[in-house]
Amino acid sequence: MSLIHLTSLAEIAAAEWDALLPDDQPFLRHAFLSSLEESGSVRAESGWQPDHLLWRENGVLRAAIPGYRKRHSQGEYVFDHVWADASQRAGIRYYPKWLGAIPFSPVTGARLIGAPDAAAQLLAALPETLLKNGLSGAHINFTDAQANHLLHEQPNWLERWGLQYHWHNRGYRDFQDFLDTLMSRKRKQLRKEREQVTQSGFEFSGYRGDQLREDQWDFVYTCYANTYAVRGQRPYLTRNFFSLLAERMPENIRVVIAHLQQQPAAMAFYLKDEHALYGRYWGCLAEFDRLHFETCFYQGMDFAIAEGLQRFDAGAQGEHKLVRGFEPHITHSWHYLMHPGLREAVDDFLQREREGVRAWEEEARDALPYRRGD
CATH class of the missing domain: 3.40.630.30 (Gcn5-related N-acetyltransferase (GNAT))
Incomplete structure (x- = not known):
C-alpha cells in the first residue's frame, strides 16, 4: 500500500x-x-x-x-x-x-x-x-x-x-409552468425582467461545445476575461482551455450567446451532466440592464427544463438568486x-x-x- x-x-x-x-x-x-x-x-x-x-x-x-x-x-x-x-x-x-x-x-x-x-x-x-x-x-x-x-x-x-x-426543476413543462408556482408579485417581476431584455432587442442562441467556431470561442473568452479586467484582475483560465475542453468533452458544454442587432454582445458558459446544469462563466462587452439575469439564469432554466435536468447550480454566492427561485x-x-x-x-x-x-x-x-x- x-x-x-x-x-x-x-x-x-x-x-x-x-x-x-x-x-x-x-x-x-x-x-x-x-x-x-x-x-x-x-x-x-x-x-x-x-x-x-x-x-x-x-x-x-x-x-x-x-x-x-x-x-x-x-x-x-x-x-x-x-x-x-x-x-x-x-x-x-x-x-x-x-x-x-x-x-x-x-x-x-x-x-x-x-x-x-x-x-x-x-x-x-x-x-x-x-x-x-x-x-x-x-x-x-x-x-x-x-x-x-x-x-x-x-x-x-x-x-x-x-x-x-440552486434551482430545482420540478417537472416543469416550460418557464411559464415554473412562474405559475410563484407568488403573484414575484411572478410579475420575473416576467417583466425577461420582457425588458427582449424589448431591448436581444436575441439568444444556444450551442453545444462542438457547434462553436474558433472565432466564437474567441468571443466567449473575451467576455469571460472582461469580467476580470473590469476589476483590474487577470483571468484564471487561458484561451486554450476552452478549445481543449470543446475538443475533449463537447457533449458536456452548453454556451448561450446574446446578440444585439445581429452582433454578439454577451455569453454564458455552462457544463452539464445527466442530472444537472452548472453555470460557470459569463461576460459581456457592455453593460445592459437585466441582461445578466436573462443570460445566466433564465436561459439556464429554459435549458434545464428543455433537457429534463433536475437541478441548476448557477455558481457561488448571490443572494439575488433567492427572488428568482434558487433555493439555499x-x-x-x-x-x-x-x-x-x-x-x-x-x-x-x-x-x-x-x-x-x-x-x-x-x-x-x-x-x-x-x-x-x-
Whole structure:
C-alpha cells in the first residue's frame, strides 16, 4: 500500500482515473482536469501546483484526490484569507498549503474518489505527507456526502459550512409552468425582467461545445476575461482551455450567446451532466440592464427544463438568486491544520460560523418567492 504524489494528470491514463469516478459530473473527469493543466490555466507559476494524491494497493489504483499545492488562497471560493492573516501575525507559516479541490469551480461533488476503505487509508496517511513536505495543512472543498462521512471519522479535521443557491426543476413543462408556482408579485417581476431584455432587442442562441467556431470561442473568452479586467484582475483560465475542453468533452458544454442587432454582445458558459446544469462563466462587452439575469439564469432554466435536468447550480454566492427561485443549499469543506494553536482557534470560529450559516439558511427559505403551500 502506498500514497503517491502525481504532479501531472498526464502521468496517468484517462481510463484509469475515470474508472474511480462515481458519476458523470464533468469536473472530476480526466479531460477537464488535464485541460486545466495542459492549457496553462493551472501551473506552479500561478500558485496552483498540481499535486494529486493516489492510493495504490499491489499496483492497483484504488482511490485518489485531485489536489494542488497553493501559495495563495485565490480561486478557491472557500475563503481562508483571515486564517492566513492571523497566522502571519502570530508568526505561523500558512503557505504553502495543500488543497483538494476542482480549481476555480465551487461545485459540490466527489472529492475522495474510489473505494471508501482505500480513501480512508489515503486520508489517514495525509498528515505525515504534509509534515514531510513542509505544508501547513490540507483543505478539501465542496465535498459530497460520502466524503463528509469519511472526513468526519478522521481525527482533527474541521468542518466548514457555506451557502449556495440552486434551482430545482420540478417537472416543469416550460418557464411559464415554473412562474405559475410563484407568488403573484414575484411572478410579475420575473416576467417583466425577461420582457425588458427582449424589448431591448436581444436575441439568444444556444450551442453545444462542438457547434462553436474558433472565432466564437474567441468571443466567449473575451467576455469571460472582461469580467476580470473590469476589476483590474487577470483571468484564471487561458484561451486554450476552452478549445481543449470543446475538443475533449463537447457533449458536456452548453454556451448561450446574446446578440444585439445581429452582433454578439454577451455569453454564458455552462457544463452539464445527466442530472444537472452548472453555470460557470459569463461576460459581456457592455453593460445592459437585466441582461445578466436573462443570460445566466433564465436561459439556464429554459435549458434545464428543455433537457429534463433536475437541478441548476448557477455558481457561488448571490443572494439575488433567492427572488428568482434558487433555493439555499449548505456546502461543506474540511480543513486539517498542522499547528495545534491555529487549529483550536479555527475550530472555535467554525462552530460559531456554522450556527450563523444555519440561521441564514432558514431565513433564506422564508424569503423564497414560491406560493405558500406549494
